[in-house]
Amino acid sequence: MDRMEIFINTVKIVVIFLMMIQVVPLLVWVERRGSAFIQHRFGPNRVGPLGLLQLLADAVKFINKEEFVPAASNRVLFYLAPILALLPGMLAVLAIPFSTPFGIPSFEFMGSSYGPYTLQVQGAEIPLGIIYIFGVSSLAAYPVLLAGWASSNKYSLMGGLRASAQTISYELGLGMSVVGVMMLYGTFHLNDMIAAQEGLLAFRFFGNEINLPFLPNWGIFFQPIGFILFFVCIFAESNRLPFDLPEAEAELVAGFHTEYSGFKMLMFYIGEYGHMIVGSALVVIFYFGGYHIPYVSEAGLTSFVSQYFTGEYLVPFLVSFIYLHVFILKLALFLWIFVWVRWSLPRFRYDQLMSLGWKTLLPWSIFNMILTTVFIYAANAA
Amino acid sequence: MLSSIGEIGLNHYLILSAALFCIGMFGVLMRKNALVILMSIELMLNAVNISFVAFSRYQNNLDGFVMVFFVMAVAAAEAAVGLALAVAIFKRFREINIRFFEHLKG
Amino acid sequence: MTEAISFYLIQFIILASALAVVLVPNPIYSAISLAVSMTGIAALFFSLEAYFIAGVQLVVYAGAVMVLFVMVVMLFDLKKEKRAFSRGTLSRVLKTTLSVLIFSMIAGALSMSFSELGSGDSIAKEDITRSIKELSALLYTKYVFAFEALAILLVMVIVGAIALAKAKGGTHAK
Numbered sequence: 001m002d003r004m005e006i007f008i009n010t011v012k013i014v015v016i017f018l019m020m021i022q023v024v025p026l027l028v029w030v031e032r033r034g035s036a037f038i039q040h041r042f043g044p045n046r047v048g049p050l051g052l053l054q055l056l057a058d059a060v061k062f063i064n065k066e067e068f069v070p071a072a073s074n075r076v077l078f079y080l081a082p083i084l085a086l087l088p089g090m091l092a093v094l095a096i097p098f099s100t101p102f103g104i105p106s107f108e109f110m111g112s113s114y115g116p117y118t119l120q121v122q123g124a125e126i127p128l129g130i131i132y133i134f135g136v137s138s139l140a141a142y143p144v145l146l147a148g149w150a151s152s153n154k155y156s157l158m159g160g161l162r163a164s165a166q167t168i169s170y171e172l173g174l175g176m177s178v179v180g181v182m183m184l185y186g187t188f189h190l191n192d193m194i195a196a197q198e199g200l201l202a203f204r205f206f207g208n209e210i211n212l213p214f215l216p217n218w219g220i221f222f223q224p225i226g227f228i229l230f231f232v233c234i235f236a237e238s239n240r241l242p243f244d245l246p247e248a249e250a251e252l253v254a255g256f257h258t259e260y261s262g263f264k265m266l267m268f269y270i271g272e273y274g275h276m277i278v279g280s281a282l283v284v285i286f287y288f289g290g291y292h293i294p295y296v297s298e299a300g301l302t303s304f305v306s307q308y309f310t311g312e313y314l315v316p317f318l319v320s321f322i323y324l325h326v327f328i329l330k331l332a333l334f335l336w337i338f339v340w341v342r343w344s345l346p347r348f349r350y351d352q353l354m355s356l357g358w359k360t361l362l363p364w365s366i367f368n369m370i371l372t373t374v375f376i377y378a379a380n381a382a
Numbered sequence: 383m384l385s386s387i388g389e390i391g392l393n394h395y396l397i398l399s400a401a402l403f404c405i406g407m408f409g410v411l412m413r414k415n416a417l418v419i420l421m422s423i424e425l426m427l428n429a430v431n432i433s434f435v436a437f438s439r440y441q442n443n444l445d446g447f448v449m450v451f452f453v454m455a456v457a458a459a460e461a462a463v464g465l466a467l468a469v470a471i472f473k474r475f476r477e478i479n480i481r482f483f484e485h486l487k488g
Numbered sequence: 489m490t491e492a493i494s495f496y497l498i499q500f501i502i503l504a505s506a507l508a509v510v511l512v513p514n515p516i517y518s519a520i521s522l523a524v525s526m527t528g529i530a531a532l533f534f535s536l537e538a539y540f541i542a543g544v545q546l547v548v549y550a551g552a553v554m555v556l557f558v559m560v561v562m563l564f565d566l567k568k569e570k571r572a573f574s575r576g577t578l579s580r581v582l583k584t585t586l587s588v589l590i591f592s593m594i595a596g597a598l599s600m601s602f603s604e605l606g607s608g609d610s611i612a613k614e615d616i617t618r619s620i621k622e623l624s625a626l627l628y629t630k631y632v633f634a635f636e637a638l639a640i641l642l643v644m645v646i647v648g649a650i651a652l653a654k655a656k657g658g659t660h661a662k
Contacts, residue, residue, distance in 0.1 A: 148562075
């Protein structure tokens with residue numbers, strides 16, 4: 001661990017954080033244009049091509065808004081809550097592997113030489129990545145709760161209490177639905193999970209090898225129930241529409257961020273979109289093969305790239321570059337599904353939400369766990 | 383006590399654990415708010431967890447980890463019951479300071 | 489050296505927030521600093537390479553138990569707390585002395601018994617997934633009875649907590 005490595009890691013963490021922040025205005029644009037598309041409207045289309053510069057106009061507006069703090073509020077917590085809202089998403093994104101690692105050749109810089117490195121396209125290669133991500137994102141209940149309480153507004157408080165109860169309840173279903181995935185791949189390591197999904201569908205059944213070469217070897221074919229449960233739970237975790245009870249504007253004005261305006265409001269948005277990004281990335285990693293291209297193995301891609309380019313370091317870099325874009329493409333697809341669902345489905349009632357979480361998702365995820373155990377036993381039984 | 387500043391050994395973790403335990407004990411003795419007393423008890427339980435994990439890691443023995451699981455489960459159970467009791471008390475007395483419900487005091 | 493720096497940093501965070509829990513009169517700040525302390529302890533477990541325990545600590549303590557505490561404190565809305573600390577100079581001095589005394593006794597005993605051992609013991613680095621496998625094997629073989637008892641305890645607690653929270657005051661109902 002020399003100085004250069006520390007420097008590279010620091011830069012990487014900052015870059016990933018900035019990436020997460022920069023995706024948010026784009027997502028806001030997609031959300032507005034997408035909702036307009038779904039509702040047969042035009043949406044923002046005046047500023048710049050396709051309304052893309054609307055993002056800049058929005059940013060200027062957010063910064064110039066009046067700084068408003070309710071008189072009866074608790075000032076410290078009122079300012080602390082939006083800052084905390086950034087944390088869970090930011091910390092969780094660090095553990096997500098975006099692509100394959102590639103090497104950096106040794107080089108001379110400022111008179112001293114630095115050895116060859118292997119650069120992970122990932123904030124930090126954290127052991128037990130899943131557990132880390134769940135642990136960090138379970139902290140997401142605090143900012144909402146604090147924001148609701150510190151505003152000293154009844155609607156805010158109710159929104160905050162609803163949000164935290166919802167987050168705690170759905171975390172159970174979320175955790176239990178992933179147990180099947182962990183048992184299937186036999187690891188907690190996100191990179192190992194992606195590596196296990198390379199190639200074509202093949203599994204063992206009572207000791208016989210069964211190959212289905214017309215399908216990729218993705219988790220969704222092994223865990224269909226788990227996928228549905230997980231996908232429903234991440235909607236609830238990120239407080240998005242069918243489950244956006246904390247900010248149900250028909251009943252609670254705007255829920256926990258009623259009293260927030262300008263940039264503080266934007267920070268809550270960034271937190272929410274951070275949750276969406278992490279959730280979509282986890283869906284891609286668990287169930288849709290991570291950065292792998294269906295029907296193309298890593299060796300195949302490497303040989304394809306080396307037909308046109310040569311170089312010990314260039315080829316892995318290009319492979320990693322292609323994989324990064326595949327991952328981002330899959331991620332974008334799921335982020336679009338988030339937007340699509342938001343503008344298509346009506347909101348649940350609060351008691352319906354709770355009974356869905358506790359009486360439907362949790363028992364089904366336990367059932368999925370037992371089913372997976374039986375299948376794993378059947379696969380390895382002679 | 384701190385044999386060498388640069389290296390961290392088992393004793394550092396144990397002393398941290400002891401300090402945390404004593405802070406928790408101080409809170410239980412000094413505070414009069416039932417909720418804060420519950421929180422101090424959680425602190426003491428966590429102090430014990432630190433020493434379990436440290437011992438387990440330095441002795442290369444996994445029994446300590448299992449104990450941490452049990453402590454965590456019991457602590458969560460204790461918090462749930464304690465908070466339910468606190469809510470029940472608050473409903474009846476509109477107060478959570480333990481000085482205000484000393485009816486059983488002889 | 490990096491290990492020492494991270495240890496002292498984490499230790500400082502844990503102890504400072506733990507002190508804030510007991511010394512700050514407003515219970516809402518106590519609850520939040522306890523959450524910070526729990527997160528710090530999770531970081532400490534992480535640095536001890538007990539990754540699984542660290543994750544469970546975050547999910548169970550920082551993510552669930554402390555959220556419950558914060559929720560209950562917020563529901564009570566205790567803004568002005570009367571008599572947060574125990575009264576009487578004598579009792580305060582006595583309690584403080586007792587706590588410090590116990591800490592110094594433990595620390596003294598530790599420093600005496602660890603004069604040679606201490607830092608010489610290095611942590612054996614192991615494969616993490618394997619250690620989780622061993623952990624679960626241990627949980628389901630050697631400690632299986634305790635595990636079952638824990639399950640019964642948790643069921644009892646669920647029933648008890650719901651009964652307590654829903655109670656209308658029992659025989660003394662107003």
